[in-house]
Amino acid sequence: MFLASRIFCCRGIRTGQLRTDLLSRSIKHSVPATMPFRHKNTRRIEGLDSNVWVEFTKVAADPSIVNLGQGLPDISPPSYVKEELAKAAAVDRLNQYTRGFGHPSLVKALSQVYQRVCGRKIDPLTDILVTVGAYGSLFSTIQALIEEGDEVIIIEPFYDCYEPMVKMAGAKPVFIPLRCKNDGNSASSADWVLDPAELANKFNPKTKAIILNTPHNPIGKVFTREELQVIADLCIKHDTLCISDEVYEWLVYKGNKHIKIATLPGMWERTVTIGSAGKTYSVTGWKLGWSIGPEYLIKHLQVVHQNTLYTCPTPLQEALAQAFWIDYKRMDDPDCYFYSLSRELESKRDRMAQLLKEAGLKPVIPDGGYFMIVDVSTLNVDLSDVDEKQPYDYKFVKWMIASKKLSAIPLSAFCGPETKKQFEKYIRFCFIKKDSTLDAAEVILKNWNK
Amino acid sequence: FLSLSLQAKMSRPVQAQRLEGIDKNFWVDFVKLAATYSKANLGQGFPDFPAPDFLTEAFTRALSGGNHMLHQYTRAFGHPPLVKVLAQFFEKLLGRDVDPMTNVMVTVGAYQALFCCFQALVDEGDEVIIIEPFFDCYEPMVKMAGGTPVFVPLRPNPPKDGKLMSSADWRLDPAELASKFSERTKAIVLNSPNNPLGKVFSRGELGLIAELCVKHDVLCISDEVYEWLVYDGKQHVRIASLQGMWDRTVTVGSAGKTFSVTGWKVGWVVGPDRLLQHLRTVHQNSVYHCATIAQEAVAQGFQRELMLYGKPESYFVQLCKELQQKRDWLVQSLDGVGMKPIVPEGTYFLVADISQFKSDVPGVPSSDEPYDYRFAEWMVKNKGLAAIPLSAFYSKAHKKNYGNFIRFCFAKEEATLKAASDILQKWKQEKTS
Numbered sequence: 095m096f097l098a099s100r101i102f103c104c105r106g107i108r109t110g111q112l113r114t115d116l117l118s119r120s121i122k123h124s125v126p127a128t129m130p131f132r133h134k135n136t137r138r139i140e141g142l143d144s145n146v147w148v149e150f151t152k153v154a155a156d157p158s159i160v161n162l163g164q165g166l167p168d169i170s171p172p173s174y175v176k177e178e179l180a181k182a183a184a185v186d187r188l189n190q191y192t193r194g195f196g197h198p199s200l201v202k203a204l205s206q207v208y209q210r211v212c213g214r215k216i217d218p219l220t221d222i223l224v225t226v227g228a229y230g231s232l233f234s235t236i237q238a239l240i241e242e243g244d245e246v247i248i249i250e251p252f253y254d255c256y257e258p259m260v261k262m263a264g265a266k267p268v269f270i271p272l273r274c275k276n277d278g279n280s281a282s283s284a285d286w287v288l289d290p291a292e293l294a295n296k297f298n299p300k301t302k303a304i305i306l307n308t309p310h311n312p313i314g315k316v317f318t319r320e321e322l323q324v325i326a327d328l329c330i331k332h333d334t335l336c337i338s339d340e341v342y343e344w345l346v347y348k349g350n351k352h353i354k355i356a357t358l359p360g361m362w363e364r365t366v367t368i369g370s371a372g373k374t375y376s377v378t379g380w381k382l383g384w385s386i387g388p389e390y391l392i393k394h395l396q397v398v399h400q401n402t403l404y405t406c407p408t409p410l411q412e413a414l415a416q417a418f419w420i421d422y423k424r425m426d427d428p429d430c431y432f433y434s435l436s437r438e439l440e441s442k443r444d445r446m447a448q449l450l451k452e453a454g455l456k457p458v459i460p461d462g463g464y465f466m467i468v469d470v471s472t473l474n475v476d477l478s479d480v481d482e483k484q485p486y487d488y489k490f491v492k493w494m495i496a497s498k499k500l501s502a503i504p505l506s507a508f509c510g511p512e513t514k515k516q517f518e519k520y521i522r523f524c525f526i527k528k529d530s531t532l533d534a535a536e537v538i539l540k541n542w543n544k
Numbered sequence: 545f546l547s548l549s550l551q552a553k554m555s556r557p558v559q560a561q562r563l564e565g566i567d568k569n570f571w572v573d574f575v576k577l578a579a580t581y582s583k584a585n586l587g588q589g590f591p592d593f594p595a596p597d598f599l600t601e602a603f604t605r606a607l608s609g610g611n612h613m614l615h616q617y618t619r620a621f622g623h624p625p626l627v628k629v630l631a632q633f634f635e636k637l638l639g640r641d642v643d644p645m646t647n648v649m650v651t652v653g654a655y656q657a658l659f660c661c662f663q664a665l666v667d668e669g670d671e672v673i674i675i676e677p678f679f680d681c682y683e684p685m686v687k688m689a690g691g692t693p694v695f696v697p698l699r700p701n702p703p704k705d706g707k708l709m710s711s712a713d714w715r716l717d718p719a720e721l722a723s724k725f726s727e728r729t730k731a732i733v734l735n736s737p738n739n740p741l742g743k744v745f746s747r748g749e750l751g752l753i754a755e756l757c758v759k760h761d762v763l764c765i766s767d768e769v770y771e772w773l774v775y776d777g778k779q780h781v782r783i784a785s786l787q788g789m790w791d792r793t794v795t796v797g798s799a800g801k802t803f804s805v806t807g808w809k810v811g812w813v814v815g816p817d818r819l820l821q822h823l824r825t826v827h828q829n830s831v832y833h834c835a836t837i838a839q840e841a842v843a844q845g846f847q848r849e850l851m852l853y854g855k856p857e858s859y860f861v862q863l864c865k866e867l868q869q870k871r872d873w874l875v876q877s878l879d880g881v882g883m884k885p886i887v888p889e890g891t892y893f894l895v896a897d898i899s900q901f902k903s904d905v906p907g908v909p910s911s912d913e914p915y916d917y918r919f920a921e922w923m924v925k926n927k928g929l930a931a932i933p934l935s936a937f938y939s940k941a942h943k944k945n946y947g948n949f950i951r952f953c954f955a956k957e958e959a960t961l962k963a964a965s966d967i968l969q970k971w972k973q974e975k976t977s
Contacts, residue, residue: 133730133763133792135822136667136689143825147620170612179837183603190590190807194572226652226831233830258829263560283955295682333555379616379836394559397567401684404655407835408807409603 110198142258153228153495160534163491163501165311165465167376167526172431174420175375179413188409195386195396196224197411203418204369208386210425212357223396224406227339228370228383231395232535233259234402235337235366235385238394244302249288251508251517253311253339260305268296269510272313280469283315283460290324297328303330303335306355309342312467312508312522314460316350319358326358335391336361341370341383342463344432347440350461356387363388366395371414375431376526380410439464439525445532446525453539457523464526467505471519485518494521500538566684570936577921583928584964589739589893590806591955596859599803602844614837620651621824622812629846634795634814636853638785646817649824650834654769654798654811657823659685660710660830661731661765661794661813664822666691670730675716677937677946679739679767690908694940696724698743699887705756708879709897711743711885725756732756734783737770740895740937740951742888744774750783760790763819769798769811770891772860774834775868778889784815791816794823799842804863804955808838867892870954870961877965878952881972892955895934899948915947923950929967 133470135143151164161168167442170176182188192198209216216222225231232255234324240246242264242323248256250271260267272286308317317325329336338355346352356365366387372378385395422431443459446466450457456469470490477489487504495501505520525532555745571588578587585592594600621627624644631644644827651657658681666672668690674682676697686693698714734753736745745753757764766783774780784793794815800806815821815908843858852858871887874894878885884897902919911918916933924930954961 131791131818132761133819135825136664138667138827139664139822139829142829143821145828148828150620164617166616168613168616168901171615176607176612176615180604180607184609186594187592188807189590189595189600189805190592192807193575205860217679227833229832230830238563239560240559241562255829255832262829293642305720335554335558379614379618379833381831381833381835391558397559397563397569399657400569400572401566401681401688402659402830403652403809405807405809406652406679407809407838410835410838 103366115365122151127228138262142262146254146503150491150501150503151451153492153501158499159407159495160500160531160538162523162525162527162531162535163503165524165526166378167464169376169526169528171376172417175377175413175417177407178416181416182409182412185409185412188412190408191405192408192411194400194405195219196222196406197408198417200224200411200415203415204384204386207418207422207425211424212354214362217389221386221392223385223392223399223456224411225383225385226401226403226406227372227381228368230381230403231366231383231385232256232337232339232366234395234398235368236260236263237402239391240302240396243300245300246302247293247296247299247304248510249304249306249310250510250513251312251505252305253307254507256261256305265302266300267386267510268301269512270296271509271513271516272310272315278514280456280458283458283462284314285458286313286315288324289322293324294328294516296430297332297334297404299332301332301334303337305337305339307339308355309340309346309352309460311342311461311463312465312505313458314463314465314467316346316352316462317355318352322353322355322358326355326361329364330360334364336365338365338367341373343369345436345439346462346466347436347443347460352462364391366391375414375417376435380414382406382410421434429493442527442532446535449482449532449536449539450523453542455526458520464524466523466525467520468502468523469519472523485514487521491521493495498538498542500535505529556761562688562690562746564687566687569684570680574901574920574930574932574936577924578930581924581928583931584967586932586952586954586958586960586964587924589931589953589955590800591804591892592960593804593955593957595803595805596845596863598848598859599805599841599845603841605844606840614816614840616836617824617833618836618839620647620828620833621645622834623836623843625843626650626810626839626846627812629850630797630814631841633850635844638782638790638814640790642787642814643817647814647820649820649827650839651811651813652831652834653800653809653828654767654796655681656827656831657796657811657813658682658767660767660823660826661796662686662689662691663826663830665763665765665794665819666730669728671726671728672730673721673724673732673762674939675732675734675738676939676942677738677740677934678733679735680937682733683939691730692728693939694707694724694726694729695942696721697942697945698738698741708875708884711738711741711886711888711895712746714741714743714886716749718753721752722756723867725760725762729760729762731772733765733767735767736783737768737774737780737888737890739770739891740893740932740934740969741886742891742893742895743840744778744889746782747781749753750781750786754783754786754789757792762792764789764793766793766795769801769887771797772802772868773864773892774890775864775871780890792819794819799845803842803845805842805860808842810834810838810842867955868955872967873961874952874954874964877961877968881968883968886949892953894952894954895949896952897949902948914943914949920950927971929964 205216205218240263244265371382485506502521505517506514627644631642666689799810914935920933931950935943
């Protein structure tokens with residue numbers, strides 16, 4: 095430490111600064127901290143500290159492991175997207191604050207794209223909020239509209255943040271599982287459905303909202319119009335909100351159509367629809383998302399936003415706006431990235447499914463999204479001697495990472511406490527990966543039994 | 545497309561109670577006004593000069609470097625190169641070990657760092673002491689966390705020799721400050737160098753606050769975003785380095801202010817693991833990750849500054865020198881027209897007393913609003929000069945006490961400052977003719 099301070103001195107630090115450093119250091123060593131520490135976490139975050147990603151991204155960070163776990167692309171974003179960011183960063187004023195609720199050119203572009211998709215007018219200033227990823231949109235929506243005494247219906251399996259966010263808002267999550275139609279023999283994500291009677295029973299006067307995720311992570315289910323109508327009818331009957339997480343909206347495969355629940359009769363006024371630049375343009379590291387809905391709901395999200403982080407980064411928003419204009423202009427053209435990415439991913443999906451089947455696993459073919467869940471019980475890997483209290487799928491994934499150098503995510507991470515048993519034979523693979531990654535996965539899967 | 549008729553809204557109250565009383569935000573209106581009317585915008589606090597080349601070059605290098613994984617998620621609590629260099633910096637500055645993984649967290653601007661502090665540490669019923677004037681977000685953030693803000697003012701002590709007032713002349717009354725600490729006090733928010741006054745708290749003043757924190761076992765949330773902008777050879781003292789303070793202080797910093805890139809929204813907290821662990825919980829349940837590329841570029845910026853620390857080529861040294869000159873220039877301009885500047889010891893803000901200047905100003909409409917709000921609005925609409933009323937930085941109960949001050953931001957190009965000066969000169973001439 096003393097050497098460091100002498101080096102510091104040679105670098106021309108004012109002697110006052112140096113004296114401070116030495117003085118404070120000597121004080122530190124002479125006063126031990128003996129006072130009992132009363133400053134614990136606040137009530138709102140009690141029990142919310144653990145997180146499946148913190149555990150599994152660390153483990154999978156080893157470069158020798160073929161990482162099909164966390165949902166991030168290892169393919170490159172389209173070159174024009176990267177170019178727009180380079181252009182934006184070169185403009186001086188784009189390195190300073192922009193409009194808090196969303197950079198003007200971005201909210202304008204979003205309103206154009208979504209007006210076209212939804213078939214209704216969307217005001218860029220009042221009906222849209224730009225957030226730090228869809229994650230930030232979920233947080234803003236829940237903080238704005240959910241509180242103690244409320245119940246929020248969450249469909250299992252669910253993107254894991256829904257539960258802690260609802261709890262942090264002081265509300266009670268009420269779970270309802272997707273159930274497999276064919277007695278557990280599932281070939282497709284379409285086999286997983288909600289029981290309408292069971293769903294109806296979850297609604298009561300305390301129900302403030304239901305969180306919908308379509309296309310669905312992790313199963314890849316694309317809710318049909320009829321399924322959405324069942325949910326919509328209940329929302330209207332019970333006067334509840336719908337928080338619709340549609341980050342994978344462009345990733346739907348042949349024979350399927352993504353339908354926005356907000357476009358169903360009676361739903362626009364009670365729905366907040368969430369989207370993601372990360373998933374739309376394969377730029378998860380840009381952390382830009384948006385909430386779209388009626389002004390009287392969005393204005394409360396804006397209040398949360400102005401009291402949490404105020405504005406999102408400017409150059410990224412500008413680049414995203416330009417990318418959207420490029421694709422907006424070709425929304426009638428099959429080369430539009432919204433459609434071309436989907437086609438690219440469909441072939442990766444099919445390849446992944448084939449490889450898994452050849453290894454003796456039972457994949458559930460997703461109709462949308464870039465995840466695939468797989469029933470691993472058929473492999474009969476005995477992990478009963480692993481003396482952890484963790485569910486089977488956690489143990490399986492850890493074993494697979496260690497012995498096969500392949501990573502995935504255990505499905506029970508996406509379940510409430512009651513359903514973990516139902517889902518613990520499944521693990522989730524991410525297939526938005528470049529060919530060489532899938533090639534490496536292929537080698538592992540082909541050699542599985544050797 | 546069809547324009548559908550208005551469908552039934554939800555019939556019951558829809559927003560959460562935590563939003564009560566925090567929906568108004570002063571900036572939304574003033575930013576709009578400035579955007580519409582200003583010819584010289586000295587209002588909102590952001591530089592209108594370019595960010596330093598070495599930083600924008602780092603951003604471009606990251607983009608063209610062929611590592612497209614920089615467009616994907618990085619480590620949630622902070623991009624490894626950034627937390628590593630921040631830890632190195634703060635180790636030297638605080639004179640203690642700083643672990644990049646547990647003692648540092650990256651946030652979406654200092655704004656989100658503050659949000660994490662309040663959400664992680666302030667519960668319903670907790671009191672939080674806020675020193676007035678204060679950066680306006682502290683109050684609604686405390687309220688949103690269910691806390692009760694308790695205000696204590698810096699009081700002006702005008703120099704007797706008729707010299708210009710300095711931000712150092714605004715001081716806390718020690719007895720008054722001590723009286724604000726109660727059993728319910730959870731934390732005190734310190735902002736040094738202070739926005740809007742520019743006050744740089746002295747070691748003695750910080751020592752007083754520290755003593756009270758230790759005595760009452762209270763946390764300190766220390767907003768030090770302007771830590772590098774300290775003038776006249778003064779020293780920025782970090783309260784976390786004072787006796788008994790590391791274990792109870794979360795120090796907040798900002799790349800936006802450090803490197804003149806407010807639009808990148810990269811901030812951080814530095815503190816003990818047993819406090820930061822709770823901020824991490826809030827962060828992972830609210831935004832989770834911060835944008836990768838900006839963090840990569842800021843890391844490179846810090847690596848450069850670490851090598852050049854204290855040298856004349858250091859951006860921190862150069863920016864500080866440049867801004868001191870701009871400060872002095874603005875002080876002269878204002879003094880020349882009869883607005884009395886309070887010379888700031890730090891930050892890029894300057895507060896001026898307009899009580900003498902305003903006496904001849906016609907046409908400022910009267911209403912319930914504090915005088916300085918009306919003055920600032922009138923000035924931007926009629927003169928094209930944007931500044932911020934000081935009462936925006938006071939609690940509701942105290943807004944009327946300081947109705948004769950406005951805040952100027954001088955992190956502006958020469959042309960902007962000259963335009964402001966020309967407007968003021970012309971205005972003065974109109975008054976006297």
